[in-house]
Amino acid sequence: MVHIVKQLMAVPGVIAAGEFAYGGDRFSYEGALTAEFARMASILCRSNTVNVNMQSEIYDSFAENSGYKPAQGWIVRGAQISVCNVGNYFAFIENRPELLNDVMAIMRAKLGDIGDDLLVSLYARIGGDVKEALY
C-alpha cells in the first residue's frame, strides 16, 4: 500500500498524490505541491471525505443496503485539473484523455474496498464513544 503514491506519480499527468491520516494529524505526499499546500490539500480531502461519508449514512437510512455505503471516495472535476480521492489517498491530475479513468482504476484496485469503520476513524478526534454515537 505504501507504493500507491509512487505508482500514481509514475503516471504522466498526475501532478501530486498523497495520503492523509483519518484522524487529521498527519499527511505525506509526492509531486508539485509545497508542504503547506499539501497540508491544506490533506485537510480539504479529509473534510470532503467526512462529508460524503455523512451523506452515505443518511442515504442508507433511506435505502438500507442499497450499495452506496460505505462511501469509497469522491472526485472533483475542474476545468483543467481534477482531484481524485479514494479512502485516505488523494491525487491531483491533469484532465488528459483517459487519465481520470486510469487513476481511479489504480486507486480502487490498489486500495480495495474501503471498510465500514471509516467514519469511526474520521470522527475519532471528536472524543467520547464515537462508535456508540454513530451506530
Place this chain on the structure above:
Amino acid sequence: MDLNKLMNLPGALAAFTFTDKGDLKDHAVRDGSEIAREVLDLLAHWCVANIAIATMEARGWEALTGQKGFEPLQGFSMIGLEWSVVLASGCGVIMKNRDVNYEDAFNAVAACAAAQQMQGAA
C-alpha cells in the same frame, strides 16, 4: 432527451435533473434497480450542496495557492461501494462501478447541464 443520453451510458442505473435548490425535476430509473424517487430527491439536494462546496474549495484553492485550472468547476462524483453518482449543475447519473467510465459520465452530465441552462434561459 437529456435523461435518455445519460441512461445510455454503460452501467447507468438512474438519471435525474434538478433545480438550483436541489428539488427533483425529472428522472429515469433502470428497470429492476429499485431506486425510489425520494432517494433521488435526496441525492439531488446533495448534488447542489456538493457542487457549492467544491466551487468554494476550488475558488479558495486558486486564490490561496495561485494554482489555476479548477474553475469553472465541471462536476463532482460521489463513489459508493457498488455505484457512483456523477453530477454537474442540474444533472446527475448513477452508474455501476464495474461499468463506469468517469470521463464519459462527466462529459455527459456537463452537456446535460448546458442544455438545462439553455432551457432555463429560453
